[in-house]
Structure formats: structure tokens, C-alpha cells
Amino acid sequence: MKQLQNEAIQLGATRAKVISVSSIVIDERVRLKCLVPLCDKYDHNLMCPPNLLSVAEFRKSLKRYSKALFVQLAWENKGKVSKTEARKHALRLHKIIHELEKKALYLGFPLAAGLIGGSCKLCRKCVGPAGHCKHPLMARPSIEGMGINVIQTAKKIGLPFDFSSQNRLFWNGLLLID
16 A cells, blocks of 8 residues: 555656545435535536446445555645646546556556546546547546545645635545455
């Protein structure tokens, strides 16, 4: 686990922390926020609801894991963060989680599974449920879409996270380890 934590930092993560899966806060209301107000990715992105496991199914699967690596990218800008810059950092998170999942496989964790904050950003427009993913090996499900309360989880494990600044971003990812 320490090797994966170090790898996350080498790949560009600001912070990486090994946690017990019992530290992960699941709350159905997080998934509800995909619907209220309706997110523009809902039913249009393969890695977002309703195209994911239900929160109950995810909760059941999560119990089969023992540890997780919480990965955080923190980024600050003097002015307001543009959508282009936000997408660039979201793609960095995608790559970090993808690489960590591959590394975990080589380290003997074949069931390691990565999740990313927000919606998948690999394509500017997802093919949606009627199509086939153009990046099936890179695409990762949304943490929030699985029902994980990222804010409460970060607080619980002692990492910063807030929405109070328009010039600061926190992108969070999670690697589940069996």
C-alpha cells in the first residue's frame, strides 16, 4: 500500500492516503444530487447514473474490500478557474487513477478498482448508453455516482476539501484494494 501511495505522489497527486474502507462515507443523498437538480451528465455519461451500480449494490461490493487509497489533487489559480483548466486537472486525475490501478494489479491486487471525482471527462461528449465507450480501459465511474460523500470522507480522514473558493479546486479519486 505504501508503494501505491508513493506512486500516486510521483504521478502528480498532491496527497495520497491509505484508509480503511470503513472510513468511506456512503450516503444515498449524494446520488440524489445527480437528479436534484438534474445533472447534465445523468443518463448521458456511461460512468454516471443511472448507468452505474445502485448505491445498495456498491455498498455490498465495498464490504469486500479492506483498504483504499484516497488520492487528492489540489490546484489554485489567482483568478476564477476556467472550465478548460478544470477539465485538464480532471484528466490528470483520470490518468493517475488509471496508472495506480495498473500498478495495483502488478503488485498482486487484481480486484483493485478506481473511481474518479465528478463525471468522466475523457471525451468531450460521451457516446451515452446507446453507444460503446471509446476508452473502456481508462474510463472510471464517478465517486459521487456511487453514493460516496467525498466531502465527509475527506474530513473523516483528515484531508482538506471545500467548495468555498472559486479559485481553488480539489479533485479526488479513490482506489479500492482487496
